[in-house]
Amino acid sequence: MTERDVMETDVLIVGGGPAGLACAIRLKEKDPDLGVIVLEKAAEIGSHSLSGAVLQADALDELVPDWRDNPPAVCVPATRDEFSLMTRKKRIRMLTPPQMANHGNVIISLGSLCQKLAERAEGLGVDVFPGFSGAETLHSDDGSVIGVRAGDMGVEKNGEPGPNFAAGVDIHAGTTVLAEGCRGSLSKQLIARFELDKDSCPQTYALGFKELWQLPEGRSEPGLVQHTVGWPLDNSIYGGSFTYHLDNDRVYIGFVVALDYEDPDFSPFEAFQQFKNHPANKALLEGGEIVSSGARTLIEGGYQSLPKLEMPGALLIGDAAGLLNVPKIKGIHMALRAGMLAADHVAQHKSSEGYDAAWRSSPSARELHKVRNIRPGFHRGLWMGMANAALETITFGKLPWTLKNRADWSALQKRAEYATPERHWGERSLPPRDRLASVYFANNAHDENQPVHLRVKDTTVCATTCAEEYGNPCTRFCPAGVYEMVDDGEDGKRLQINAANCVHCKACDIKDPYEIITWVPPEGGSGPNYQTL
Amino acid sequence: MKILVGVKRVIDYNVRVQLNRDSTGVVTDGVKMSVNPFDEIAIEESLRLREQGVATEVIAVGIGGSESQQQLRTALAMGADRAILVETDRPVQSLEAARIFKQLVEKEEPALVMLGKQAIDNDASQTGQMLAALLDRPQATFTSNLTIADGKGTAVREVDAGLETIEFDLPAVVTVDLRLNEPRFVKMPDIMKAKRKPLDVTPLADLGIETPPELEVVAYEPPAERQAGVMVDSVEALVEALKAKGVVQ
Numbered sequence: 001m002t003e004r005d006v007m008e009t010d011v012l013i014v015g016g017g018p019a020g021l022a023c024a025i026r027l028k029e030k031d032p033d034l035g036v037i038v039l040e041k042a043a044e045i046g047s048h049s050l051s052g053a054v055l056q057a058d059a060l061d062e063l064v065p066d067w068r069d070n071p072p073a074v075c076v077p078a079t080r081d082e083f084s085l086m087t088r089k090k091r092i093r094m095l096t097p098p099q100m101a102n103h104g105n106v107i108i109s110l111g112s113l114c115q116k117l118a119e120r121a122e123g124l125g126v127d128v129f130p131g132f133s134g135a136e137t138l139h140s141d142d143g144s145v146i147g148v149r150a151g152d153m154g155v156e157k158n159g160e161p162g163p164n165f166a167a168g169v170d171i172h173a174g175t176t177v178l179a180e181g182c183r184g185s186l187s188k189q190l191i192a193r194f195e196l197d198k199d200s201c202p203q204t205y206a207l208g209f210k211e212l213w214q215l216p217e218g219r220s221e222p223g224l225v226q227h228t229v230g231w232p233l234d235n236s237i238y239g240g241s242f243t244y245h246l247d248n249d250r251v252y253i254g255f256v257v258a259l260d261y262e263d264p265d266f267s268p269f270e271a272f273q274q275f276k277n278h279p280a281n282k283a284l285l286e287g288g289e290i291v292s293s294g295a296r297t298l299i300e301g302g303y304q305s306l307p308k309l310e311m312p313g314a315l316l317i318g319d320a321a322g323l324l325n326v327p328k329i330k331g332i333h334m335a336l337r338a339g340m341l342a343a344d345h346v347a348q349h350k351s352s353e354g355y356d357a358a359w360r361s362s363p364s365a366r367e368l369h370k371v372r373n374i375r376p377g378f379h380r381g382l383w384m385g386m387a388n389a390a391l392e393t394i395t396f397g398k399l400p401w402t403l404k405n406r407a408d409w410s411a412l413q414k415r416a417e418y419a420t421p422e423r424h425w426g427e428r429s430l431p432p433r434d435r436l437a438s439v440y441f442a443n444n445a446h447d448e449n450q451p452v453h454l455r456v457k458d459t460t461v462c463a464t465t466c467a468e469e470y471g472n473p474c475t476r477f478c479p480a481g482v483y484e485m486v487d488d489g490e491d492g493k494r495l496q497i498n499a500a501n502c503v504h505c506k507a508c509d510i511k512d513p514y515e516i517i518t519w520v521p522p523e524g525g526s527g528p529n530y531q532t533l
Numbered sequence: 534m535k536i537l538v539g540v541k542r543v544i545d546y547n548v549r550v551q552l553n554r555d556s557t558g559v560v561t562d563g564v565k566m567s568v569n570p571f572d573e574i575a576i577e578e579s580l581r582l583r584e585q586g587v588a589t590e591v592i593a594v595g596i597g598g599s600e601s602q603q604q605l606r607t608a609l610a611m612g613a614d615r616a617i618l619v620e621t622d623r624p625v626q627s628l629e630a631a632r633i634f635k636q637l638v639e640k641e642e643p644a645l646v647m648l649g650k651q652a653i654d655n656d657a658s659q660t661g662q663m664l665a666a667l668l669d670r671p672q673a674t675f676t677s678n679l680t681i682a683d684g685k686g687t688a689v690r691e692v693d694a695g696l697e698t699i700e701f702d703l704p705a706v707v708t709v710d711l712r713l714n715e716p717r718f719v720k721m722p723d724i725m726k727a728k729r730k731p732l733d734v735t736p737l738a739d740l741g742i743e744t745p746p747e748l749e750v751v752a753y754e755p756p757a758e759r760q761a762g763v764m765v766d767s768v769e770a771l772v773e774a775l776k777a778k779g780v781v782q
Binding site: 005047073111112129153169291441443529532 | 545547548549551554562563564565715716717718719720721722724725
């Protein structure tokens with residue numbers, strides 16, 4: 001057996017995003033004597049964080065009242081909202097839905113905000129460990145969570161320790177806080193182990209893309225917040241775009257596609273690129289340069305898909321719990337609030353017990369409950385969804401029903417049973433040319449000699465059943481070109497996993513129709529190095 | 534025997550370096566910074582010499598702004614005993630860096646100064662050589678194998694023609710190449726310990742080194758964009774294409 005160091009702490013937080021860092025900061029403020037450790041799989045805090053992001057600042061004001069004195073690298077007050085319907089040739093302005101009004105909000109880089117939060121946390125005495133992933137949870141004899149084992153470093157491709165092998169430490173904690181973000185690998189295991197979701201709907205997700213562009217002078221309108229629905233998606237796919245105008249001739253442009261789409265031949269990456277090449281966007285971007293790009297899944301199930309947020313010894317916060325407010329398309333304020341609430345609870349009770357009830361009686365729960373029916377209303381298409389959203393909005397979510405969610409992986413239709421609608425996608429000229437060119441802007445780094453961190457339970461399915469039924473959708477939904485079907489040298493095909501391209505979005509873990517792909521964290525410090533995303 | 538090892542903060546090698554808007558430098562805002570990879574190899578080799586019982590103390594030295602403390606903490610977490618930051622907010626060129634190291638050498642009297650063969654930010658590859666000259670001490674540059682015994686060093690150097698083995702007397706300056714070793718992973722408990730190790734900060738002004746910058750940066754330019762390739766179907770066609778470009782006669 002491998003000899004492992006053991007570290008003891010009062011609270012262990014897995015994930016150095018807004019939820020985890022808010023929790024760490026608040027814990028130390030409440031009780032400076034508490035030992036608090038934050039684990040983060042990215043090489044640096046913020047380098048795996050990706051969000052739009054228009055921040056509703058109330059929660060941050062509460063956590064760090066003077067944050068504006070030392071603002072994140074991107075911090076532009078939202079000045080004007082535009083909501084539009086796209087057709088193939090035109091952009092048609094519509095009334096901005098009230099949830100999407102951003103007056104008073106701030107466009108930020110989430111990665112950069114997290115760096116600021118981490119500095120503050122470290123200043124308060126929190127031990128922040130970027131470059132270390134959580135490999136597995138540790139349990140006592142009665143099954144309760146007692147901590148996390150950090151990932152081993154220097155394991156060779158065959159799984160054997162290499163010359164520089166360093167065994168991951170066992171971190172024992174009074175309370176373990178899971179703040180891994182959307183589809184956290186440990187959170188997923190714990191939700192299953194403790195059946196935390198047995199009374200809730202299946203969780204649902206979306207896949208988001210984002211690029212930062214440096215434009216020719218004078219094209220951006222700092223503070224302009226643009227959202228669209230419609231083309232290049234057809235009526236059956238839920239999703240849309242965001243374009244946030246920053247200072248110094250920069251824009252964030254991105255696209256989000258719900259992962260409950262049915263078309264096995266649909267490519268979310270291509271949809272984003274098509275959107276960028278729409279005449280209205282091309283006029284904005286042409287002649288500019290991509291600075292950085294990335295992709296990440298979002299958690300969209302909302303109130304009815306929330307798992308129980310506590311289990312013996314551990315609790316869930318932020319997107320690991322599923323706290324995104326979909327109609328607002330915002331989750332950072334919810335993550336910060338959940339982090340603070342969890343900290344208050346743990347500082348007072350020294351236990352996870354009762355946190356679920358505390359959260360469910362908090363304003364955040366009311367916020368999510370109010371909008372619970374808006375996202376599922378789009379199951380019947382864009383127009384029914386919009387009508388339902390309007391109804392839910394004017395009735396303040398008080399209608400006496402709750403619409404159900406279905407699991408994304410089960411939504412995919414078989415090729416033989418699905419007719420792809422005409423989407424009028426055309427030639428495109430703006431970079432990146434393809435997904436590999438896009439990954440280049442994510443500054444991705446994985447040691448090639450480590451074991452493949454995308455575990456496919458049964459690869460024989462790929463060339464046989466899956467090729468026939470769905471035409472290998474993993475080769476299309478992955479935003480980084482990780483999955484490829486290549487010649488096997490015997491007139492057949494086999495699955496090749498280009499794990500080093502992975503940007504840790506987790507779409508494969510969610511959307512694969514056979515549920516045989518499991519995403520596990522690679523060696524700590526691997527993955528994208530997002531710059532101001 | 535003491536070892537002084539240089540630790541420079543540079544833009545991480547995975548980052549796509551970009552020019553700033555007015556082309557007066559490169560973008561460092563929000564960019565991942567790391568220990569210069571060659572310096573990391575120098576730290577690793579110093580630690581191995583200490584673990585072999587050859588060295589007794591490893592002192593990490595950085596020059597730069599207060600943020601360079603991060604990289605020195607990394608060196609301490611790897612195992613260095615203590616660190617010195619010579620603090621300055623202005624850029625320091627190779628000769629000035631060598632003069633700073635010379636002062637520290639005179640104060641600390643190490644038997645070995647270990648430096649990366651170059652830093653990956655400006656790739657100057659000068660500081661080690663200049664330092665050896667200023668100190669009038671032997672130097673072993675581009676070292677890919679190092680043995681220290683009985684007051685002497687043996688270094689295998691990577692030179693244009695292949696490998697060259699030299700012997701030198703201590704005290705000396707060694708600059709290290711990529712193949713010397715593979716640096717260890719930093720362990721979490723060691724990061725905790727590193728927070729309590731001594732890190733001494735000395736303002737550059739206090740050293741009394743007055744070196745006006747010898748080099749003036751005139752302009753920064755991105756490398757020329759790569760042209761699209763052409764596929765040729767035979768050797769003859771390749772030769773024709775090269776001739777057409779004037780590459781071969």
